[in-house]
Amino acid sequence: MAAYLVHRTFLMILTLFGMSVLIFVLLRVVPGNISDILFDSAGFVNPAEKARIEQELGLDQPIITQYWRWISDLAQGNLGYAYVTERPAAEEIAPRIPVTVKLAVLALIFSVIFGVPLGVISAVRQNTPLDYFLRVLSLSGLSLPSFWLALLILMAFVHYLGFIPIYTDPPDSFWKEIGLLSVPAAAVGFRSSALIMRLTRSSMLEVLRQDYIRTARSKGASPGTVNYDHALRNAVLPVVTIIGIEAAFLIGGLIVTETVFNIPGVARFLVEAAIWRDYPIVQNLVMFIAIVVVFANFAVDMAYMLLDPRIKYAD
Amino acid sequence: MRLHRVAVAAVSLAGSVVLAVPALAQKPGGTLRIYHRDMPPSASILEEATISTNMPFMAVYNNLVMFDPKEKINSIDKIEPDLATSWSWDDGKTKLTMKLREGVKWHDGKPFTAKDVVCTWDKLTAEESDKGDRLRKNPRRVWWQNLKDVTANGNYEVTFQLNRPQPSFLALLAAGYTPVYPCHVSARDMRTKPIGTGPFKFVEMKRNESIRLVKNPDYWKKGHPYLDAIEWRIIPNRSTRILAFVAGEFDLTFDSDVTFPLLKDVKAQAPNAVCEARPTNVNTNLIVNRDAAPFDNPKIREAMMLALDRKAFSDILSQGHDKLGASMLPAPEGVWAMPEDMLKELPGFGDVAKNRAEARKIMEGLGYSADKPLKIKVATRNIAVYRDPAAILIDQLKQIYIEGELEPVDTPLWHAKVARKDYMVGLNLTGLGVDDPDVNFYENFTCKSERNYTGYCNPDVEKMINAQSGELDKEKRKKMVWEVERKLAEDGARPVIVHNVANTCWQPHMKGLVLQHNSIYNNWRFDDVWLDK
Numbered sequence: 001m002a003a004y005l006v007h008r009t010f011l012m013i014l015t016l017f018g019m020s021v022l023i024f025v026l027l028r029v030v031p032g033n034i035s036d037i038l039f040d041s042a043g044f045v046n047p048a049e050k051a052r053i054e055q056e057l058g059l060d061q062p063i064i065t066q067y068w069r070w071i072s073d074l075a076q077g078n079l080g081y082a083y084v085t086e087r088p089a090a091e092e093i094a095p096r097i098p099v100t101v102k103l104a105v106l107a108l109i110f111s112v113i114f115g116v117p118l119g120v121i122s123a124v125r126q127n128t129p130l131d132y133f134l135r136v137l138s139l140s141g142l143s144l145p146s147f148w149l150a151l152l153i154l155m156a157f158v159h160y161l162g163f164i165p166i167y168t169d170p171p172d173s174f175w176k177e178i179g180l181l182s183v184p185a186a187a188v189g190f191r192s193s194a195l196i197m198r199l200t201r202s203s204m205l206e207v208l209r210q211d212y213i214r215t216a217r218s219k220g221a222s223p224g225t226v227n228y229d230h231a232l233r234n235a236v237l238p239v240v241t242i243i244g245i246e247a248a249f250l251i252g253g254l255i256v257t258e259t260v261f262n263i264p265g266v267a268r269f270l271v272e273a274a275i276w277r278d279y280p281i282v283q284n285l286v287m288f289i290a291i292v293v294v295f296a297n298f299a300v301d302m303a304y305m306l307l308d309p310r311i312k313y314a315d
Numbered sequence: 316m317r318l319h320r321v322a323v324a325a326v327s328l329a330g331s332v333v334l335a336v337p338a339l340a341q342k343p344g345g346t347l348r349i350y351h352r353d354m355p356p357s358a359s360i361l362e363e364a365t366i367s368t369n370m371p372f373m374a375v376y377n378n379l380v381m382f383d384p385k386e387k388i389n390s391i392d393k394i395e396p397d398l399a400t401s402w403s404w405d406d407g408k409t410k411l412t413m414k415l416r417e418g419v420k421w422h423d424g425k426p427f428t429a430k431d432v433v434c435t436w437d438k439l440t441a442e443e444s445d446k447g448d449r450l451r452k453n454p455r456r457v458w459w460q461n462l463k464d465v466t467a468n469g470n471y472e473v474t475f476q477l478n479r480p481q482p483s484f485l486a487l488l489a490a491g492y493t494p495v496y497p498c499h500v501s502a503r504d505m506r507t508k509p510i511g512t513g514p515f516k517f518v519e520m521k522r523n524e525s526i527r528l529v530k531n532p533d534y535w536k537k538g539h540p541y542l543d544a545i546e547w548r549i550i551p552n553r554s555t556r557i558l559a560f561v562a563g564e565f566d567l568t569f570d571s572d573v574t575f576p577l578l579k580d581v582k583a584q585a586p587n588a589v590c591e592a593r594p595t596n597v598n599t600n601l602i603v604n605r606d607a608a609p610f611d612n613p614k615i616r617e618a619m620m621l622a623l624d625r626k627a628f629s630d631i632l633s634q635g636h637d638k639l640g641a642s643m644l645p646a647p648e649g650v651w652a653m654p655e656d657m658l659k660e661l662p663g664f665g666d667v668a669k670n671r672a673e674a675r676k677i678m679e680g681l682g683y684s685a686d687k688p689l690k691i692k693v694a695t696r697n698i699a700v701y702r703d704p705a706a707i708l709i710d711q712l713k714q715i716y717i718e719g720e721l722e723p724v725d726t727p728l729w730h731a732k733v734a735r736k737d738y739m740v741g742l743n744l745t746g747l748g749v750d751d752p753d754v755n756f757y758e759n760f761t762c763k764s765e766r767n768y769t770g771y772c773n774p775d776v777e778k779m780i781n782a783q784s785g786e787l788d789k790e791k792r793k794k795m796v797w798e799v800e801r802k803l804a805e806d807g808a809r810p811v812i813v814h815n816v817a818n819t820c821w822q823p824h825m826k827g828l829v830l831q832h833n834s835i836y837n838n839w840r841f842d843d844v845w846l847d848k
Contacts, residue, residue: 037727047443049451084356085522086507092522154558158584164562166555168348168548262550262559264524272354272523272551275725 008301012294019290023283024067033059034083034277053083057279070283080280084273089280093266097288100258100265103181103188104250110182110189111196112243116236118193119200123208124227134197141194146253150187150260157183166262184261188253192246199242203235210234237308244300248293341827345846346544349567350556353726354523354549357506360494361439364454364730366746366835369491370570371526371547373839374540375422376494376511379413379432380485384843387593387832389750390650391486391789398427398495398512399473408480408787415471419535421497422516429467434498436465436475450502455748457757457764458487461784479785482792483753491837492748514540514842523549534842541827541845553577553699561585566825566846570835571595571817575634578818590820592636593832596644597746599628599637599704599812605770607739609689614677616807619740620663621674622715628707628813637813639664641800642755644814648832650750653797661804674715688718694738697723704812705742733768743768744815750833752796756780760808771808824848 035054058066073080079089122134158164165184171177207213208231216226258268266285273281355368360376363369379399382389399413419427440459441449461484464476477484487493500510509517514536515528526547530540548565550556557577560568561584573581573590581588603610603619610616629637638645641661646652658664683689691712695705702723709719719740724732733741747754758764761780762772776799783795804810819830827843 036731049449082522084354085520086503151554154555158558158562162562164555164559164564166550166559166564168559168564259552260555262548262552262555264521268551269523276727 008298012298015294016287016290019294020071020287021067023286023290024070025063027277027279027282028063030277034279035059037277056081057083074284074287079284082273082278082281084276084278089284092269092281093285093288096264096266096269099181099263100254100267102177103185103254103258103263103265104247106178106181106185107189107192107250107253108243108247110185111192111246114189115193115196116200116232116239119197119239120204120227120232122197122201123204124223126205135201138194138197138201141190142198144191145256146188146191147256147260149190150184150257153183153187154260167264168262181263184257184263187261188250188257191253192250195246196239196242200235200239203238204231207231207235233307237304240303240307241300244296244303247296341541341843341845342847343541343845344543345848346546347542347567347825347841347844347846348546348548348565350559350565350569351526351547351549352553352556352569352572353551355520355526358509358517358520359450359502359506360492361435361496362450362452362454362502362506364492366570369836370839371528371545372509372517373491373494374513374515374528374545374841375509375517376496376513377419378489378491378493379415379495380489381840382486382489382831382837384838384840385829387829388648388650389486389489389831389833389837391482391751394485394489398432402485408482409477411475411477411484412468413473413475415473416535417471419512420533421500421512422510422531423497423500425497425499427495427497427512428470429473430470431498432473432495433465433467435494435496436462438496438502448501451506454766455492455758457761457766458754460757480787481753481784482787482789483749483751483784486749486751487754489837490749490754491834491839514840515542515545518544523551525549536842540842542841545841557581560588560820563822565822567821567828568819570819570830570839571597571815573818573820575636575818578820581820585820585822587823588820589823589825590818591830592816592818593830594638594644594648595746595815595817595835596649596750596833597744597835598640598642598644598814599632600743600745601708601810601812602733602738602741602743602768603807604736604739604741606736609681610739612681613807614681615689617662618674618677618715619712619717620807620810621670621677622711622717623663623670623708623810623812624667624711625664625812626667627711628704631707632703632813633816636816638816640811640814641797642803642809642811643752643796643800644747644750644833648750649814650833651752651793651796653800657797657801661801662807663804663810671714678716683716685716688713688716690718691720691740692722692738693719693740693742694722694724694732695742696726696729696744698726701742701744708742708812734765736768736770741768743809745809746836747834748836752780752792752799753784756783756799760803769809771803771806773802773806773808776802776806776808 034057035050054060058069079093082089082092085092118134122131125131154164165180167180171180213226213231216230254265254267255271258265270282270285351371353367355371356363357368358372360368360372378397380394381397383393383395386393398416398419400416402411402413404411415429421427438450439453439456440462461478461481462475463478466474468474494511496505497510514531514534516531518527518529520526528545530543534540550559559565561581578590581590601619603616605611625639629635641653641658643649643651663670693705693709695701705721709721712719732738745759758766760767760771761777779799783792783799786792786795821828824847825844826847827845829838831837
């Protein structure tokens with residue numbers, strides 16, 4: 001177990017190193033850099049100011065020196081300076097992280113609390129009208145593009161309720177914020193819940209055909225006990241894997257959702273910073289997301305051990 | 316009896332006036348809520364060349380003079396005092412002396428003096444070698460090329476010394492792009508925490524979220540502004556922001572944000588909304604890099620110009636509302652509009668079928684055909700207002716054996732790319748800060764201007780541009796301007812495809828906003844705006 005943890009941690013560090021190199025190189029391969037963009041609008045520019053920014057960003061240094069400088073600064077908690085707004089990058093990034101985390105967690109909760117039970121119901125009521133309905137629902141969840149669904153929701157709110165659930169004013173309480181985020185969370189979580197629902201259904205159907213389920217039924221166990229205590233517990237393993245992967249993929253869905261619902265989160269901010277080639281912001285944010293994804297996968301691996309005692313890792 | 320009737324009428328009139336006053340009186344207070352389409356690159360109007368900065372931040376500043384805010388058409392004949400209370404020209408029309416308003420304070424409490432005016436124009440005319448606190452960018456430096464010197468005569472008088480007479484000079488001072496900056500605040504702070512003398516003080520700008528301005532209680536114009544604050548919310552997604560306006564979240568849309576197809580939706584869902592269509596004095600134009608082969612051959616450029624069907628652009632993009640014209644804004648809004656009969660004679664403005672037949676002949680002469688087309692990339696900014704006409708352009712160029720591929724370029728990279736001339740053919744939008752030929756010609760068509768994206772350089776035309784710029788007789792100048800425009804069209808310098816028309820909408824309770832019909836960059840002071848709710 002200890003050896004596994006060490007091995008897994010080593011792999012995590014290696015993955016993060018690979019990610020950091022990739023992020024750094026990709027950002028420098030795309031055309032244009034922040035100093036060009038800041039001075040883009042033609043007309044007379046101040047060359048001394050441009051040279052100063054290039055020097056501060058280390059753009060005049062070899063790429064390896066630039067990389068080393070970034071990583072060592074990052075290790076010391078120095079995220080650099082956002083040249084578009086002329087503020088420290090940490091001040092720009094920090095307030096946005098909680099917003100996105102809340103949205104992602106809500107979306108994940110939404111997808112699990114709808115996806116898992118509906119998947120179970122669909123499997124238990126296989127080939128009934130309810131099953132057909134749930135399968136169509138899950139299929140539409142997978143087929144509808146997030147931005148389209150989000151816009152439909154907004155249109156419905158404006159048309160039928162006369163207001164729009166977007167982030168125009170910062171909410172003044174935690175619960176108001178949760179209320180405000182629940183609509184976009186549902187929009188982005190709908191796709192994940194559909195995926196979870198389908199996976200739960202197929203996994204449950206497989207388990208429900210096992211001998212021990214038949215035995216449980218013949219011993220007089222109630223349908224609830226059979227379905228939830230015996231079947232679901234064994235069917236949930238692949239679902240946990242997919243929940244872990246979905247947690248990582250959510251960030252992609254959040255870019256669109258944050259844009260449509262005008263949420264000042266990390267995902268939308270990242271896109272805008274990438275367009276402006278705001279290196280300190282993009283590098284650090286992508287690295288942050290990479291860390292979250294790697295840790296989410298690590299957590300899923302650990303959850304396996306808790307959920308299935310049969311799984312043992314060789315020492 | 317007659318006297319009695321007159322008396323009754325007079326009493327009735329007086330009564331109605333008395334009764335009408337409360338209904339007409341501006342109500343003070345309230346927060347004006349406006350959505351913004353994107354994040355402004357900075358708050359420093361002098362350093363930027365976009366309505367994204369100009370519209371939210373003009374209310375922070377004052378100019379020396381301004382176009383009459385009650386008039387829809389900006390005109391040199393209708394210029395009002397702002398920080399300058401009066402002005403006079405010397406006999407040679409090269410010396411402009413302005414008396415400045417006394418007792419005006421910057422938002423940080425420091426007094427406004429002539430020194431601030433001198434500082435502002437020192438920054439605008441700084442040379443590369445100049446030291447000190449300089450602007451990072453200066454996109455309109457070419458506006459001030461005829462300015463020799465600015466001097467302060469005591470604390471409340473300044474003199475602008477010109478090299479030669481330039482009747483447009485006062486109009487340049489009145490532009491929304493020409494606020495006065497404080498001497499004691501650095502250029503960096505002006506980009507992030509601007510200090511002005513205007514009706515509203517800057518509070519904060521949250522990246523990609525919001526901009527907040529509050530009433531300046533010490534504003535020199537007594538009783539103004541009426542509003543307590545202005546809040547801008549940045550909503551990059553157009554569908555979301557239009558829905559938010561329809562839902563009543565905002566009092567005013569971003570300027571010219573409502574296209575004609577969208578206008579139908581807005582009017583259907585918010586029938587009480589007030590929407591005004593107006594020319595933006597932003598034109599859609601074709602840019603061709605004359606240094607890149609094969610476009611160094613004037614014949615190809617001529618063929619491309621002849622391939623344009625301007626009416627089709629207007630019909631598709633704005634349901635026929637866009638205007639057709641030469642380089643300057645067409646009538647009735649355009650002060651310098653070329654007469655219709657003259658416009659028809661310009662190359663590329665006649666019968667489209669005939670023009671295209673001629674264009675094909677030119678292309679065939681150069682060895683191109685349907686089987687052997689000229690393959691090009693058409694670069695444009697990656698936003699709908701650029702991409703849509705670029706797609707139509709590609710379609711129209713097919714008619715003359717040119718096969719175009721769209722090359723969308725991210726907004727922050729666009730100006731740098733075309734200024735470097737790192738393109739072959741492009742679809743561009745050009746906005747004019749002032750409806751004046753000096754602004755248009757010097758920025759876009761003179762040899763040394765960095766915004767001359769096509770690299771067009773004709774010393775004869777430059778002489779004509781300088782001549783019209785110095786002409787004091789307006790009618791004579793108009794004729795000279797049309798002659799320059801004719802020559803630019805013949806040379807295919809930067810063919811204007813259409814002059815854009817778009818809509819701005821507001822809720823009926825918002826009062827006092829006068830949209831300017833020949834420039835979107837002016838009159839965003841909001842000091843006459845009030846909320847009737």
